[in-house]
Amino acid sequence: MSTMHPSERELSLAPRAASDEDEALDDSTNGSLGPTGRPKRHIPEPPLLNGHGPAKVLALCNQKGGVGKTTSTINLGAALTEFGRRVLIVDFDPQGALSVGLGIPAHQLDRTIYNVIIERSTTAADAVIRTGVENMDLLPSNIDLSAAEVQLVAEVGREHALMRSLRPVIDHYDYILIDCQPSLGLLTVNALAAADGVLIPLECEFFSLRGVALLIDTIEKVRERLNPKLEITGILPTMFDPRTLHSREVIARVVERFDDIVFDTVINRTVRFPETTVAGAPITVWAPRSAGAKAYRQLAREVISREVAMAR
Numbered sequence: 156m157s158t159m160h161p162s163e164r165e166l167s168l169a170p171r172a173a174s175d176e177d178e179a180l181d182d183s184t185n186g187s188l189g190p191t192g193r194p195k196r197h198i199p200e201p202p203l204l205n206g207h208g209p210a211k212v213l214a215l216c217n218q219k220g221g222v223g224k225t226t227s228t229i230n231l232g233a234a235l236t237e238f239g240r241r242v243l244i245v246d247f248d249p250q251g252a253l254s255v256g257l258g259i260p261a262h263q264l265d266r267t268i269y270n271v272i273i274e275r276s277t278t279a280a281d282a283v284i285r286t287g288v289e290n291m292d293l294l295p296s297n298i299d300l301s302a303a304e305v306q307l308v309a310e311v312g313r314e315h316a317l318m319r320s321l322r323p324v325i326d327h328y329d330y331i332l333i334d335c336q337p338s339l340g341l342l343t344v345n346a347l348a349a350a351d352g353v354l355i356p357l358e359c360e361f362f363s364l365r366g367v368a369l370l371i372d373t374i375e376k377v378r379e380r381l382n383p384k385l386e387i388t389g390i391l392p393t394m395f396d397p398r399t400l401h402s403r404e405v406i407a408r409v410v411e412r413f414d415d416i417v418f419d420t421v422i423n424r425t426v427r428f429p430e431t432t433v434a435g436a437p438i439t440v441w442a443p444r445s446a447g448a449k450a451y452r453q454l455a456r457e458v459i460s461r462e463v464a465m466a467r
């Protein structure tokens with residue numbers, strides 16, 4: 156009798172080709188309708204770039220924990236690089252999950268985003284590190300960042316500390332993605348004050364909807380008081396299970412309430428994502444042909460196309 160638990164087999168650390176399970180999950184659509192229940196739309200191929208920067212800054216934000224903020228930051232970032240974009244991902248959570256998810260031992264680092272926002276002598280370029288993904292850099296964080304919230308309170312312009320820190324590197328990248336912590340405290344307000352757009356990952360689960368009104372209220376206050384250019388780039392349904400009525404009902408409610416703000420791309424629930432954290436690599440690298448990798452590539456196309464549409 157095998158003593159290996161199924162989840163242990165799932166976690167064996169060799170890259171795997173797409174399985175039948177992926178293909179089945181990929182087919183979450185119903186004929187001409189997408190998983191959002193809206194007609195499928197053609198999302199154009201992203202235009203090629205002639206040069207790089209200035210970056211579009213997107214905050215991945217939801218005060219509810221475990222909804223896919225960090226997973227989406229890593230995987231959207233990696234997918235954007237496949238379209239020739241230069242990306243900086245910013246770990247703005249003292250838990251440091253974004254850094255850990257890329258296999259970087261953030262607790263050992265001397266210079267992190269904490270030093271950049273608190274010390275005038277440390278610049279973003281001093282703390283940025285390369286990741287295993289070409290053209291994707293990381294501004295790491297660790298538990299030190301938890302002290303920043305208290306230290307910033309006494310600062311002049313405390314809500315703009317992150318914006319000031321990112322300004323010197325903005326021309327070097329096409330996208331800067333900020334992985335927020337699950338709270339609406341001062342760190343998250345800093346992320347919103349620095350951002351052009353907010354991307355809201357929303358777990359396809361009934362109670363997920365509860366906090367969204369408060370989040371949107373916070374975004375509106377930041378727009379009015381701190382950052383008039385702030386937009387909601389989109390709501391991204393995550394952990395969708397096409398086999399359950401519950402998941403489909405949650406998406407229907409979200410689309411009914413938020414309409415076109417909801418991306419056409421929906422991220423299915425699959426064990427591949429926890430696996431990628433163990434592997435320390437994005438799904439686009441770890442399981443490049445999987446449904447999850449395809450979904451984040453599709454999201455990257457949608458994010459780029461929304462930006463192009465807004466610029467018109």
Ligand SMILES: Nc1ncnc2c1ncn2[C@@H]1O[C@H](COP(=O)(O)OP(=O)(O)OP(=O)(O)O)[C@@H](O)[C@H]1O
Pocket residue numbers: 219220221222223224225226227248252335336337393394395422423424425426428429430432
């Ligand atoms: N589509 C998915 N299917 C299955 N598991 C997922 C999916 N997306 C993320 N996960 C897993 O769910 C957990 C939470 O995801 P993640 O860390 O991205 O959420 P988060 O919003 O950043 O959480 P926190 O609020 O704690 O920062 C992780 O273990 C992750 O691997």
Ligand SMILES: [Mg+2]
Pocket residue numbers: 224225226248252334335336
């Ligand atoms: Mg996280």
